Amino acid sequence: MRKSLLFMLFVLLVLAVRQWERRPITHPPGVLVPEPPRQEALADAGPLRVDAFTLTPRANFRIRARVLSREDYYLGDEADLSPVDLALGWGMMSDQAVLDRIDISQGGRWYFTRYEYPAPISDAQIIRNSGNVHMVPANDWVRDRLDDVRVGDLVQARGYLVDVDRDDGFYWRTSLRRDDTGGGSCEIFYVEQIHIEPRS
Numbered sequence: 001m002r003k004s005l006l007f008m009l010f011v012l013l014v015l016a017v018r019q020w021e022r023r024p025i026t027h028p029p030g031v032l033v034p035e036p037p038r039q040e041a042l043a044d045a046g047p048l049r050v051d052a053f054t055l056t057p058r059a060n061f062r063i064r065a066r067v068l069s070r071e072d073y074y075l076g077d078e079a080d081l082s083p084v085d086l087a088l089g090w091g092m093m094s095d096q097a098v099l100d101r102i103d104i105s106q107g108g109r110w111y112f113t114r115y116e117y118p119a120p121i122s123d124a125q126i127i128r129n130s131g132n133v134h135m136v137p138a139n140d141w142v143r144d145r146l147d148d149v150r151v152g153d154l155v156q157a158r159g160y161l162v163d164v165d166r167d168d169g170f171y172w173r174t175s176l177r178r179d180d181t182g183g184g185s186c187e188i189f190y191v192e193q194i195h196i197e198p199r200s
Contacts, residue, residue: 025152029097071106093129
């Protein structure tokens with residue numbers, strides 16, 4: 001009985017420390033990331049093989065963004081390939097004054113925003129300046145860095161936007177636009193490099 005109590009206390013302590021390590025970061029008002037993501041079409045890139053998945057690069061992709069939300073996934077067809085989604089913002093969606101008035105959440109590989117009227121910025125501006133990105137780590141180092149990312153972090157990352165196919169017929173398609181919504185509007189980002197900017 002005593003051992004099980006000590007074990008439970010240890011687990012609670014580990015969870016509390018983990019929660020503290022992942023606490024959100026806030027910033028002073030102002031746009032932190034003025035530049036949008038950079039994307040360049042690929043003429044003829046060969047496929048990448050990751051376990052049972054075939055990844056077809058569609059575009060070079062480089063982004064500097066503020067992390068608006070994160071959602072970790074452990075179950076489902078995509079979880080082994082993409083263990084985390086990051087909702088990322090740039091332009092007006094990197095401004096703390098705007099974000100303080102928007103509730104942001106994620107779930108089921110979707111990204112949601114909600115606000116009270118009057119809206120801090122228009123829906124079109126929210127859509128053009130943010131996105132839900134399915135992060136596909138290229139290696140264990142990137143996977144470990146993704147695990148360190150906190151809400152509010154400024155991150156820089158580069159790699160490819162990819163389409164995904166699996167031998168059993170499962171498929172997943174990336175968005176190549178920043179102004180789309182609904183099914184298929186998320187980016188699938190094969191991340192070769194990622195950098196978390198110093199936290200103040």
